[in-house]
Amino acid sequence: MPEPQTRGSSTSKGPRRQRPSFPDTLRGRIALGAVLPALVLLGWWAGIRSGTAVVPTFSEVARVLLNPFDTPSDIYSRSLAFSTFITLMRLALGFGLGLMTALPLGLLAGRYRAIDRLLAPMVQIARPINPIVLLPIATVLFGLASLATLLYGGYESWRHDVFDQIQLAMILILWWGAFFPIFISTLHGVTSVRRSHLETLELMGASDAQIFRHVILPHTLSHSASGMRIGLGVAWLVLIAAEVYPGTRSGLGYMLCVACKTSDYEYTFAAIIVIGLVAWLTDAAIARFEHRVGHWQAVER
Amino acid sequence: MSASIVASGICKAFTSRSGVLVEALGGVSLMAQPGSLTCVLGPTGSGKSTLLRVIAGLEEADSGDARVEGKAPADLKGSIGYLTQQHTLLPWLRVRENIALPMRLRGARPAERQERARQIAVSLGLEDSLELYPYELSGGMQRRAAIGRLLAQDARYWLLDEPFANLDERTSHSLQQLLLGLVKEHGLTVIFVTHSVDEAAWLSDHIIVLSTGPGRIIEEFEPAIARPRRRLSEDYGSVMERIRKSLESVLGDE
Numbered sequence: 337m338p339e340p341q342t343r344g345s346s347t348s349k350g351p352r353r354q355r356p357s358f359p360d361t362l363r364g365r366i367a368l369g370a371v372l373p374a375l376v377l378l379g380w381w382a383g384i385r386s387g388t389a390v391v392p393t394f395s396e397v398a399r400v401l402l403n404p405f406d407t408p409s410d411i412y413s414r415s416l417a418f419s420t421f422i423t424l425m426r427l428a429l430g431f432g433l434g435l436m437t438a439l440p441l442g443l444l445a446g447r448y449r450a451i452d453r454l455l456a457p458m459v460q461i462a463r464p465i466n467p468i469v470l471l472p473i474a475t476v477l478f479g480l481a482s483l484a485t486l487l488y489g490g491y492e493s494w495r496h497d498v499f500d501q502i503q504l505a506m507i508l509i510l511w512w513g514a515f516f517p518i519f520i521s522t523l524h525g526v527t528s529v530r531r532s533h534l535e536t537l538e539l540m541g542a543s544d545a546q547i548f549r550h551v552i553l554p555h556t557l558s559h560s561a562s563g564m565r566i567g568l569g570v571a572w573l574v575l576i577a578a579e580v581y582p583g584t585r586s587g588l589g590y591m592l593c594v595a596c597k598t599s600d601y602e603y604t605f606a607a608i609i610v611i612g613l614v615a616w617l618t619d620a621a622i623a624r625f626e627h628r629v630g631h632w633q634a635v636e637r
Numbered sequence: 638m639s640a641s642i643v644a645s646g647i648c649k650a651f652t653s654r655s656g657v658l659v660e661a662l663g664g665v666s667l668m669a670q671p672g673s674l675t676c677v678l679g680p681t682g683s684g685k686s687t688l689l690r691v692i693a694g695l696e697e698a699d700s701g702d703a704r705v706e707g708k709a710p711a712d713l714k715g716s717i718g719y720l721t722q723q724h725t726l727l728p729w730l731r732v733r734e735n736i737a738l739p740m741r742l743r744g745a746r747p748a749e750r751q752e753r754a755r756q757i758a759v760s761l762g763l764e765d766s767l768e769l770y771p772y773e774l775s776g777g778m779q780r781r782a783a784i785g786r787l788l789a790q791d792a793r794y795w796l797l798d799e800p801f802a803n804l805d806e807r808t809s810h811s812l813q814q815l816l817l818g819l820v821k822e823h824g825l826t827v828i829f830v831t832h833s834v835d836e837a838a839w840l841s842d843h844i845i846v847l848s849t850g851p852g853r854i855i856e857e858f859e860p861a862i863a864r865p866r867r868r869l870s871e872d873y874g875s876v877m878e879r880i881r882k883s884l885e886s887v888l889g890d891e
Contacts (some may be wrong), residue, residue, distance in 0.1 A: 532724045535695050540739045540790055541715030550738065554729045632728035632772055 360365040390556070392602040400606035408603060413591045416603075420610055422501045423575065427618075429483075429502060430510020431571045437511070438518035438567075439560060445519075446526020463516045467509040467574045471581055474505035480503075480583045500587050506578045513574040514567035523562025525556030558630025565622045572615045641826040642669040642692060642794060646701035649687050652853075663851030664701065667828075669843070674820060675828045676841035678880065680887055684852030685830040689796045692828065693719045705794055715743075718792030722802040725783050726771040732758070732782045733767040733816045739790035748859040750789075753800065761815070777808035788823075793807070797829035801836060813839055838876045839866060846883040856883045 358364040383391035400406075404417035413419065418583025445452040484499035533551045542550065588607045595603035661684040669675040675817045677685045690696040694710030694717070705713050719725075721777040726735045733754050740750035752756040758764050761781045770780055779801060787795060800816075813836065820827055831837055837844055839861060846856040860876040867873060 411891070530724050532721055533727060535693075536719065536725050536727075537738075537742070539693060539695070539714060539717055539719045540742055540773075543744045544743050550742075551727065554727075633771060 351455075383471055389599070390601055392605055396602040396610070398607045400602050401609065408600070410597075412598075413594050413603065414586045416591070416610065418607060419586050419588050419591045419607070420496065420614065422586045423579065423611075424614065425498065425570055426502055426510065426579075426587065428508055430507045430575070431514045431568055433507065434511045434514025434567055435518055435564065435573070438515045438563070439522055442519045442522025442560070443526055443552070444554060446523045446556070447548075452523070458514065459519065462512075463520075465512075467512040467570070468577050470509050470512060471505060474508045475581065475583065478508070480502040483507075501584070503583060505573070506581075506584075509574055509578055509616055510571050513570035517566035517570065518560060518563040521566075522556055522560045525559030526552060528557045528559070554629065558626070558633050561622065561626035561629055565619060565626060568618060569615075570624055572611075576611060638695075638811035640863050641671045642667075642675075642703075642705050642828060643707075644668075644701070644703045647691050647697050647698045647703065648666045648689060648700045648851075649684065649691060649696065656774070660851035662691075663853045665847065665854055666701075666851060667845055667854075667857075668810075669826050669828050671826050672820065672824045672842050673826060673842040674816075675843040675845065677830045677845050677847065678832075678834075678837050678884070679847030679852060680832075680849055680884065681874075683887070684848035685836055685847060686798050688847075688852065689719075689828065691871065693796050695719070696833050713794075715790065716793050718790050718795045720727070720744050720780075720787060720797045720800050722796070722799045726779060728771050730769065730770075731767065732763060732769055732774070732785075735771065735782055736763075736785040737785060738791050753789060754785075757765070757788050760788075761785050775808075776804050777812060780804070780812055783797040783826055784812075784819070786818070788819070793823075793825060793829045795829075797827065799830055799832065802832070803817055809833075809836070810839075816840065818860055834880045835868075837880055838862070839868070840875060844880065844882065848887045855887060 359368055363578055380391065380394075384393050398518075400408075400416060404420070405415050407415045408637050414422075439453065481504045482500045483502035483504070484496040486504075488496060529552055533555070534547060537547045537551055575587075576589035576592070578584075580593040584590045588611050592604050592607040592611075595601065595607065601603035640642075644665060644667045647662050647695070648660075650658050650660045650883065653659055653773050665684070665688055667675065667677075667688075677688060687696060691698045692705070692710060694703075703710055705717060710717060726732075727738070728737065733751070736757055737745075737750040737754040740753060745753075755764070755767065758767050760786060763778065763781055763785060766774055766778055766782070774782065774810045801812050811856040816827070817840065819825060829840070841858050841860060844857070845854055847853065848855045858879070860872075860879075862870070862876055
């Protein structure tokens with residue numbers, strides 16, 4: 337009689353799927369996930385009932401959210417849709433640069449000790465510095481230079497509505513926020529590859545490139561994905577704070593801040609809701625990637 | 638018949654983290670004949686795994702030499718299959734992809750390697766597990782999948798480091814029978830390391846018993862039991878007894 341096919345299964349046709357417990361069902365996830373937002377809405381409702389001017393009504397905020405392309409007439413800000421677009425552009429560029437530099441450098445540092453020795457002291461010194469405190473320095477260094485300055489030159493840059501809002505100082509600190517978590521997790525990923533996996537491929541006659549492609553990269557990506565989630569969270573925090581900084585003329589952080597100053601709190605609330613939702617979606621996308629490349633990790637641990 | 642694998646006077650020492658020199662092997666020599674099963678037996682710390690790693694070319698001997706087909710193991714990459722008791726299957730690949738991996742590395746076309754992987758899986762009773770990940774398999778099926786990958790590698794020399802450890806008796810026996818069949822069918826030359834006296838007596842054409850600290854050969858013999866072997870036979874019992882006595886003498890020396 338052959339041995340059991342799979343873990344926890346008595347069938348010969350693959351693993352028998354167990355009925356998920358309530359928190360893992362779709363209904364359970366929605367129900368449990370809605371509890372805290374419902375409490376926040378309740379608090380919001382209580383604020384409206386108290387009659388304070390700081391808390392806008394649901395309908396005022398809904399009006400802003402349902403008309404995202406309307407330019408606010410009473411505050412100096414662009415439409416909610418444009419502000420969201422600019423924020424996402426900055427995030428994509430800053431986080432993307434962080435990812436594109438941290439991933440290869442982490443892989444190289446993990447693979448070659450000399451590169452690790454070269455980078456390690458600077459990484460350890462720079463890593464604890466909060467990117468927000470670098471913004472004044474970055475602004476002094478780059479002034480108001482933007483992507484448009486690079487692409488079209490200083491005198492013409494102001495004509496380019498979108499690129500002129502992608503300030504280099506902001507990109508630098510976003511890069512700073514995203515780089516270190518991804519770099520560190522990637523480095524750890526490479527150094528934690530099992531020797532037995534490397535040796536197995538070596539004995540199969542695999543080249544260095546094949547070992548990298550089939551062992552080091554897939555193993556490391558699962559670690560990098562965790563770093564990407566942390567890096568993205570840091571980038572969001574840094575970005576919203578940076579958009580409040582002088583020289584900015586759009587973005588969700590800017591809208592939030594300006595609306596506060598002019599007491600147009602429906603825009604503040606709408607911006608907060610959009611930031612939360614977009615950040616949730618971007619995190620969910622990376623979480624999905626993390627599960628895809630690292631599903632085996634939960635069992636290995 | 639000339640031996641396929643020859644190890645001569647292998648010595649190997651390691652320096653521990655605290656700087657102490659630990660001698661793992663103190664001049665071990667062995668010869669494995671083509672199509673035979675050689676068992677390296679010994680207590681923990683006798684350098685069995687180290688010996689296997691030196692023969693595989695994964696460790697360099699301090700002195701002595703290991704040759705496979707008269708060549709250095711490093712020159713025969715692809716022909717030597719190496720299997721440890723755990724963590725050899727790549728956990729991010731499905732069973733089908735794990736088995737097909739050696740063919741993929743050789744540049745085989747996808748259709749060709751999928752078909753071969755399927756054939757191997759069928760021959761090993763893994764056809765229903767092809768789309769599963771290793772962590773979804775039982776320990777025994779994981780070993781079968783790892784054996785399948787060795788078959789796909791077309792390795793002629795199999796070095797197995799406690800291949801059936803941590804398995805229940807029934808699964809272990811079934812895999813041992815599978816290994817015997819594969820050796821006969823493919824003419825494999827196998828060196829395996831084990832703690833199990835029964836495994837050694839059941840499988841081996843040639844048994845080497847190592848002492849501890851450093852590992853040296855204290856006994857070497859060919860069990861005189863006809864195949865197919867029967868566990869309840871008198872010959873089998875006497876070979877088991879001989880191995881036990883040998884191991885007891887090692888443990889008694891410690």
